Amino acid sequence: MVFQSWNFILFLLVVVVATRWTLPQWRWLILLIASYFFYSLTGWIPLLLLIFSTLLTFQIGKWLGNEKDQKKRYRILVLSVFIQIFQLAVFKYMGFFESIFQLFSSWTGHHQHDAWTKLILPLGISFYTFQSMGYVFDVYYKIRKPELHLGHYSLYVSFFPQIQSGPIGRSKKILPQLSSIPTLSDDKLRYFTMLFVWGLMKKLVIADRLGNYVDPIYAHPQGQGAWVWSLTLVMYTFQLYTDFSAYSDMARAIAGFVGVEIPENFMYPYKANNITDFWRRWHLSLSGWLRDYIYTPVMFAFKKYKEGAIVLAIVITFLICGIWHGPKMTFVIFGLVQAILLLFEYFTKSIREKIQSKISENIYQRISIALTFLVISICFILFRAEDMKMVSSIGTEILNWDGMLLKQYVAEKNLSKLLGIATLILLFVVFEEKMEQTMKQDGLSRWIQMLIVSTLLILIGVTGVLGKEEFIYFQF
Amino acid sequence: MRTLGWLISTLLLTVFGYLVIYGLCCSINYNGRPLVYLWSDYYSSNGGPTHLKSQEWNSHCEKYKQWDAVILGASRAERSYDPQFFANHGMEIFNFGTSAQSIQNSRILVDHILTGSCSTREIWLDVYPASFKDDALESSADLIQNIGFVEVPFEIAQENKDFRMINLLLKRYFCENGEVPLANASYKRNGYVSVDQTLSIELKNKLKNFHPYVSSDFQVGEKSLKAFESILKICAAHHVKFRAIVSPVSAFGSQLEMNRMLDSILPVMEKYNSTLINLSNTQGIETSLHFYDEKHLNTNGVKLFNQSLLKCLTK
Numbered sequence: 001m002v003f004q005s006w007n008f009i010l011f012l013l014v015v016v017v018a019t020r021w022t023l024p025q026w027r028w029l030i031l032l033i034a035s036y037f038f039y040s041l042t043g044w045i046p047l048l049l050l051i052f053s054t055l056l057t058f059q060i061g062k063w064l065g066n067e068k069d070q071k072k073r074y075r076i077l078v079l080s081v082f083i084q085i086f087q088l089a090v091f092k093y094m095g096f097f098e099s100i101f102q103l104f105s106s107w108t109g110h111h112q113h114d115a116w117t118k119l120i121l122p123l124g125i126s127f128y129t130f131q132s133m134g135y136v137f138d139v140y141y142k143i144r145k146p147e148l149h150l151g152h153y154s155l156y157v158s159f160f161p162q163i164q165s166g167p168i169g170r171s172k173k174i175l176p177q178l179s180s181i182p183t184l185s186d187d188k189l190r191y192f193t194m195l196f197v198w199g200l201m202k203k204l205v206i207a208d209r210l211g212n213y214v215d216p217i218y219a220h221p222q223g224q225g226a227w228v229w230s231l232t233l234v235m236y237t238f239q240l241y242t243d244f245s246a247y248s249d250m251a252r253a254i255a256g257f258v259g260v261e262i263p264e265n266f267m268y269p270y271k272a273n274n275i276t277d278f279w280r281r282w283h284l285s286l287s288g289w290l291r292d293y294i295y296t297p298v299m300f301a302f303k304k305y306k307e308g309a310i311v312l313a314i315v316i317t318f319l320i321c322g323i324w325h326g327p328k329m330t331f332v333i334f335g336l337v338q339a340i341l342l343l344f345e346y347f348t349k350s351i352r353e354k355i356q357s358k359i360s361e362n363i364y365q366r367i368s369i370a371l372t373f374l375v376i377s378i379c380f381i382l383f384r385a386e387d388m389k390m391v392s393s394i395g396t397e398i399l400n401w402d403g404m405l406l407k408q409y410v411a412e413k414n415l416s417k418l419l420g421i422a423t424l425i426l427l428f429v430v431f432e433e434k435m436e437q438t439m440k441q442d443g444l445s446r447w448i449q450m451l452i453v454s455t456l457l458i459l460i461g462v463t464g465v466l467g468k469e470e471f472i473y474f475q476f
Numbered sequence: 477m478r479t480l481g482w483l484i485s486t487l488l489l490t491v492f493g494y495l496v497i498y499g500l501c502c503s504i505n506y507n508g509r510p511l512v513y514l515w516s517d518y519y520s521s522n523g524g525p526t527h528l529k530s531q532e533w534n535s536h537c538e539k540y541k542q543w544d545a546v547i548l549g550a551s552r553a554e555r556s557y558d559p560q561f562f563a564n565h566g567m568e569i570f571n572f573g574t575s576a577q578s579i580q581n582s583r584i585l586v587d588h589i590l591t592g593s594c595s596t597r598e599i600w601l602d603v604y605p606a607s608f609k610d611d612a613l614e615s616s617a618d619l620i621q622n623i624g625f626v627e628v629p630f631e632i633a634q635e636n637k638d639f640r641m642i643n644l645l646l647k648r649y650f651c652e653n654g655e656v657p658l659a660n661a662s663y664k665r666n667g668y669v670s671v672d673q674t675l676s677i678e679l680k681n682k683l684k685n686f687h688p689y690v691s692s693d694f695q696v697g698e699k700s701l702k703a704f705e706s707i708l709k710i711c712a713a714h715h716v717k718f719r720a721i722v723s724p725v726s727a728f729g730s731q732l733e734m735n736r737m738l739d740s741i742l743p744v745m746e747k748y749n750s751t752l753i754n755l756s757n758t759q760g761i762e763t764s765l766h767f768y769d770e771k772h773l774n775t776n777g778v779k780l781f782n783q784s785l786l787k788c789l790t791k
Contacts, residue, residue, distance in 0.1 A: 006637055186479045193483070209515075416506070416514060446482055454490040461494045462501060463515045466640045467613060 001041055002470065003250045004200055011038070012254060019258050020183065027181035028155050031258055038160040039123075046122030049087070054157045056083060057132040058150055064139045065146030077140045081133065088129050091122055093327040123474065124163045126324055130289055132157050135171040137293045144172050152178040159262075161254040165247050165473040167265040167285035174262065181259040187442075190449045192256035194439045197456045199249030203471070204464035206428060207243035210235045212465060213413070213421065214384075221390055225405030226398045231418075236384055237377040238425055240472060241269065244283070247471045268433055270376075273368035275341045278376060286324070290317050310346065315339045325383070330391060334382035341375065498643075502651035510651045518617055518640055519647060525554065526574045529667035530624030533570065537594040545569045546589055547667075549602030550577045550615070555772045556602065556723040559666035561782045571667030573602060574619060578612035581619055583703040583710070584632060588625045590714045598717040601707065603741065603752075604725075604771075605733035608704075610697030612636060620644045670775050673768040680764055683727055694733040696740040704741055708748040718750045724781050725756040727763040728770040758784045 001008045015034045019027045040047045060080040067073045135156070138144045147153040156175050162168075184192075217224055217232040224232075248265035255262045265284050272278035279287050295317040302309035315336070322335020345352075356364050385391045410418060438444065439452065501511040513519050544567045547557045553573025562569045572585060586599060616636055620629040621644060629648060633641035662669050675683070711718040720741065725734065734756065745752055758781055766777030773781060 186482075189479050190482065193486075420515065450482065450486045450489060453486050454493055457490040458493045458497055461490075461639065461643070462497055462512070464639075467518070467638065 001038065003247070003254065004203065012257065016257050019181070024180040024182060024259075027259065028151055028178050031159065031181070031260075032151060032155045035155060035158040035160040035163065039158060039163055042123045046125075049091070049122050049125070050128060050158055050163075051154075053084065053087065053129065053132055054154050055150075056080070057136050057157070058147065058153045060136050061139045061146040061153075062148070064136070073140060077136065080136050084129050084133050088125060091125055093323075124165065127166045127168055128157050128163055130168050130286070130324070131162075134168065134289055134293060135175075138171045144175070147171070147175055149179070159255065159260065161251040161258075161260075162262060165244070165251070165471060166283075167248055167251065167263055168289050169262055169285070170288075174260065177260050184257065184259050188256060190446065191439060192253040194449060194452050194456075195249050195256070196253035197453050197460075198435070198439065199246040199253065201456045201460055201464075202242040202246035202249070202428075204460050204466060206424060207239050207246060207472075208465035208468045209421065209424070209463075210239035210242070211468065214239055218384060218386075218390075221385075221393050221397060223405070224397055224409075226401045227403065227406035228409045229394060229397050231409075233377040233381065234425075235421070237270070237373070237380055238428070240380060240383065241266070242428070243472045247473060270373055270429070271369060271433075272372050273365055274345055274372055275338065275375065276345055278372055279338070279342070286321070290321055294320055311343060314342050314346075318342070329388050330382045330385055333388070333391075334379060337379055337382065341379075495646075498646055499650055502647065510647075512643075512647060512651065516643065518613060519644070524575075524618075524622065525663050525667075525669050526618050526622035528663050529570075529572065529574075530622060532666065533572070533594070534624045536570070537592060541568075541594045543568050543570050543594060543596040545598040545600050546596045547571045547573055547600045547602065548577065548582045548585055549573045550604060550607050551575050551669075552604050552723055552771055552773075553577070553602030554667065554669050555671065556778055556781055557600070557785075558664070558668050558670065558778050558782055560664065560668070561779070562786070565786055569600075569666065570596075573667065574615065576614035576618070577607065578609070578615045578703075579607050579700040579707070580610075580612050580635060580703040581615045581632060582607070583706045584628055584635065585619075585623075586707050586710050588628055590710060590716060592625070596716060598719060599707070599711050600719045600721055602723055603720045603737065604722070605694055605696075605730070605737045608696040608700040608737055608740070609694070610699045613638070613640065616641060617644055621648050670778065671768045671772065672775050674774060675764050675767055675769070679728075679770065683763060686728055692730050692733050694730070694736060696737055701740055701744065705744050705747075708744065708750055712748055718748070720745060720750065720752045721785070722752070722754045722756045724758045724761045724766070724773060724777065726767045726770055729756070753785065753788050755781060755784055755788070 001011065011034075015030065018030045018034075022030050036047065039050060057080065060076060063076050064073055067076065135147070135153075139146050147156070152175060155178055156169065156171065159169070159174075214232055214236045217228065218236075245266045252262055252264065263285055267281040267284065269278055269281040272281050295313045298313040298316050299309050302312055305312070318335040318339035319332065320335070321338065322331040322333070325331040325334070381391055381394055385394065435452075438448075498512070504511045506514055544562075547553050547569060550573060554571060554575070555573070557569065557571050557573070559569045559571055572589070574581075577585075582601060589596065589599075612632075613636075616632045616638075617640075620632055620641060623629060629645055633645050662671055664670055708718055722734075722738075738752075738754075742752065760780050761773075761777055766773055766780060768774040
């Protein structure tokens with residue numbers, strides 16, 4: 001059930017009304033029932049797996065809370081991480097291991113059957129595994145006390161607005177809200193309505209429209225030429241962002257409707273002036289998780305090696321970041337490329353500062369933003385391509401600057417439509433931040449709020465690309 | 477209560493603004509077509525065979541007419557049953573096959589045909605796996621814009637619960653500012669569309685390496701299967717004989733998909749004692765000679781198929 005379906009909107013209305021009619025201290029129960037019902041629509045096995053993961057991490061949290069001996073606590077932590085990684089590996093990565101195994105088998109002449117790949121991939125498993133693992137880390141590092149209320153904790157892991165594609169919540173921020181969920185004020189309700197419709201507009205008017213241009217090119221990567229690929233790379237960069245940020249905005253709004261605040265996931269990432277800055281703005285809940293639970297501990301563990309520790313921490317963090325996205329070599333290489341870029345930035349910091357001091361700040365910033373965007377667009381080939389073979393054929397295509405191929409593409413797609421897409425992207429880039437800041441303003445007139453919601457809905461009704469359902473990040 | 481008032485006012489403002497903007501986009505022409513065509517990729521033009529057959533049907537039914545059979549189904553139905561051939565053998569049939577007609581939309585059409593001013597002794601439904609997918613956009617877009625029954629476009633829009641259908645309805649009633657192209661060389665009489673060509677060289681080459689048992693994730697859609705059962709119920713209620721017919725399938729057709737479809741529909745048909753005529757492998761029909769593309773028979777293929785069908789019917 002996707003957020004933009006009529007069924008979901010009906011489900012949400014029932015949940016919102018039910019929570020408003022329930023006492024704040026019992027609202028968790030309504031939300032837990034709703035969350036389990038929502039997740040059960042994906043199947044009973046995924047639901048059982050979710051419950052198992054919840055019970056396991058809840059108990060581990062309690063053990064960690066009661067245990068005083070640091071060595072034993074460490075062993076409990078390792079056991080917990082091992083079980084959760086094992087669960088993730090079985091359901092998400094078995095196909096990947098199998099492909100390596102089959103490659104090995106083909107060398108030795110033995111062929112294995114593909115029973116492993118028949119295992120279903122539970123929706124959102126990467127998200128809720130990281131969320132519950134984050135809780136265990138928090139208890140281990142004594143950032144928070146163990147949660148003693150199983151109901152609150154179960155809701156924290158399974159909360160329906162987040163479970164499909166995040167944002168990955170942090171126990172310190174979300175769990176305290178669940179014991180007594182406040183009634184939503186009228187101001188907040190209007191804000192979350194705007195946020196929901198804003199997300200809907202990003203998905204249906206921008207992301208899915210761009211998808212109509214990007215998908216056919218990735219389906220037939222050969223013979224397109226560099227010009228067409230350049231356009232496609234830019235379009236995909238915006239498609240990915242608008243699709244995922246649309247999901248995150250809608251998830252935040254839905255959580256808000258039932259009285260729970262979840263964190264923002266993006267900070268205008270294409271305004272980043274280097275790759276380090278980009279990762280401070282992109283998928284904040286994942287990058288924050290990786291920073292706190294992978295990068296920082298690795299840094300501390302190897303701090304005696306000074307710069308070696310930084311290199312190691314960055315490489316490990318971004319390898320995990322890549323693998324987290326899925327069991328494909330393209331994601332592993334995506335992670336490695338990010339690590340190399342970040343290390344390049346780290347080791348060239350002084351040189352870049354010297355260059356910066358010699359030219360105008362404004363020009364330097366603009367060039368940096370453009371370069372960062374270019375690099376990110378190229379890196380996203382790894383994110384979108386099916387396999388490394390496709391990446392290499394795209395690489396070959398990018399060397400072919402044949403203008404005729406562009407002419408054919410423009411004739412086929414219609415120049416007016418392409419100019420329309422370019423205008424749409426430009427308007428989005430110019431107004432995105434202003435729009436979001438306006439929506440957040442305290443005391444914004446109800447008439448302006450009404451005008452914003454109506455305008456966005458009309459835009460969706462008249463120009464939306466309707467009918468596509470899934471969000472790109474559902475696959476992760 | 478204040479927020480509820482705000483929500484209702486917002487919705488009213490949205491509906492009003494939407495109608496105004498949509499009306500404007502319909503009345504402004506760009507390259508000879510309403511502006512809405514520029515960004516809405518699912519708008520097929522109005523006109524074409526569905527429009528023509530609707531007009532022909534309505535003119536027949538101005539006075540009461542009893543058909544021997546009305547044929548429903550997608551383009552394979554539209555292009556495989558020649559009413560002239562059957563008329564030569566004393567059977568009056570009308571071909572109501574339309575582009576990509578889904579089973580859900582066939583159900584709506586059956587309902588209207590059997591309660592309208594014409595009647596029929598039999599309903600023949602051309603069954604093919606693609607019609608049993610639950611996605612009915614192409615078929616609905618065509619029917620909403622071209623069908624002659626007044627209630628059908630609204631019923632299709634309501635059935636699909638898809639905002640695009642509302643847009644298509646509005647387009648039909650607010651955007652009719654272009655001429656409907658009535659001339660259509662391949663449109664014959666009583667709903668039949670025929671094509672004379674044979675398979676292109678590219679398709680002949682493709683055929684050489686084609687394997688009919690390639691894997692497929694096709695499954696009969698739940699909604700489609702329910703609609704199929706509904707058709708059988710409606711026919712039984714009106715004492716109209718129902719026949720499901722599998723017209724010839726080219727060598728490009730997936731045997732796996734065909735088997736899955738038959739596995740799903742045969743138990744339903746058994747419940748209603750209905751007949752399936754499976755002519756998917758009609759003797760003498762060859763892909764390279766009797767099809768003009770991967771799915772559709774050409775005129776020569778139709779002759780052979782219709783002869784075989786007639787033999788089955790008269791047995």
